[in-house]
Amino acid sequence: MKRILIATVxxxxxxxxxxxxFSEDVAKEEKAAREVDFAARFSAMxxxxxxxxxxxxxxxxxxxxxxxxxxxxxxEAAGWYAKAxxxxxxxxxxxxxxxxxxxxGVSQDVFKAADWYKAAAGFRxxxxxxxxxxxxxxNGRGVPQDYxxxxxxxxxxxxxxxxxxxFLIASMYQDGWSVKSDPVEAYKWYTLAIPNARQAIAVNxxxxxxxxxxxxxxxxxxxxxxxxxxxxxxWISKTNKTK
Numbered sequence: 001m002k003r004i005l006i007a008t009v010x011x012x013x014x015x016x017x018x019x020x021x022f023s024e025d026v027a028k029e030e031k032a033a034r035e036v037d038f039a040a041r042f043s044a045m046x047x048x049x050x051x052x053x054x055x056x057x058x059x060x061x062x063x064x065x066x067x068x069x070x071x072x073x074x075x076e077a078a079g080w081y082a083k084a085x086x087x088x089x090x091x092x093x094x095x096x097x098x099x100x101x102x103x104x105g106v107s108q109d110v111f112k113a114a115d116w117y118k119a120a121a122g123f124r125x126x127x128x129x130x131x132x133x134x135x136x137x138x139n140g141r142g143v144p145q146d147y148x149x150x151x152x153x154x155x156x157x158x159x160x161x162x163x164x165x166x167f168l169i170a171s172m173y174q175d176g177w178s179v180k181s182d183p184v185e186a187y188k189w190y191t192l193a194i195p196n197a198r199q200a201i202a203v204n205x206x207x208x209x210x211x212x213x214x215x216x217x218x219x220x221x222x223x224x225x226x227x228x229x230x231x232x233x234x235w236i237s238k239t240n241k242t243k
Contacts, residue, residue, distance in 0.1 A: 038069030049080060057084035058092045065095065074105030085116060090124030093117075097132060101142075110142030121153065127160035134165065147178035158189060163196025164203040167212070174216060183220050187228030190216065192235065 042063050048056035061080035064073045078099050084092035097116035100109045114136050120129035134153035137146050151172055157165035170189035173182045193200055193209035200207040217225060 038063060040069070042069035049083070052083075052087075054084045054087035054089045054092070057081075057087070058089050061092060061095065074099070076105075078105035085119070088124075090120040090126040090129065093120035093124075094126050094129040094132070097129065101132070101136075110136070112142075114142035121156070125156070125160065127157045127162040127165070130154075130157035130160065131162050131165045134168070151178045158192075161196060163193050163199035163209075164207055166190075166193035166196060167200045167207045167209050170209065170212065174212075183216060184224050184228045184231060186216055187213065187220065187225065188231040188235065191228070191232045 042060065045056045045059040045063070049060040057080050061077045061084065063069050064080060065077035066072065078096065081092045081096040081099065085096045093116045097113045097120065099105050100116065101113035102108065114133065117129045117133040117136065120126040121133050130153050133143075134150045134157060136142050137144075137153060138150035139145065143149075151169070154165045154168050154172070158169045166189050170186045170193060171177070172179055173189065174186035175181065190209045190213035194213070197209055200209060220228070
């Protein structure tokens with residue numbers, strides 16, 4: 001019996017080793033294939049970008065930014081973002097804003113970051129830029145500190161489905177930060193943020209809407225909870241009609 005057990009374990013370990021190495025080989029092959037795809041995309045997009053095509057300029061910038069299909073070069077990325085941004089590409093405007101805010105590929109300049117976020121957040125309604133602009137107003141970076149303006153931009157991003165913005169709007173309603181305290185609205189926005197929790201938590205590990213909503217519920221009465229549920233259903237119905 002002991003010999004059978006040893007043989008079985010040995011066979012399992014041998015098989016497991018084969019599976020593991022096979023899986024690693026597959027993963028390497030898949031990664032190599034993706035790199036080939038990125039390289040091909042870069043080769044296809046670069047000539048179009050040089051001709052002034054904004055979408056191609058943005059694609060080239062992203063590849064330089066992430067080092068996919070080409071060696072990572074933040075200065076080149078910023079340069080191509082700038083070309084596309086000047087043509088009105090909201091994605092390029094947003095990413096150029098992030099590079100100015102962080103000082104990646106360009107000299108750090110939060111005032112220029114704010115300008116590019118505004119360009120993307122306004123007419124084009126880029127939710128990432130709206131959220132980023134809310135952050136600048138909340139912290140007084142590149143713009144005068146203004147919690148009401150922060151709330152306004154967070155709300156625009158939240159209405160566009162940005163998880164972290166939804167969480168912060170809920171928090172501001174809960175605590176009465178630049179807006180009248182409203183647990184029902186807080187419940188609504190925490191609930192709407194739950195499907196987007198991964199995005200919220202990526203911004204801050206403490207931005208967990210499920211945990212925050214559970215804490216809020218303990219301070220609400222039954223009427224408020226039911227009203228919160230009604231508002232969630234009303235919002236979902238409204239947004240589904242506009243799709």
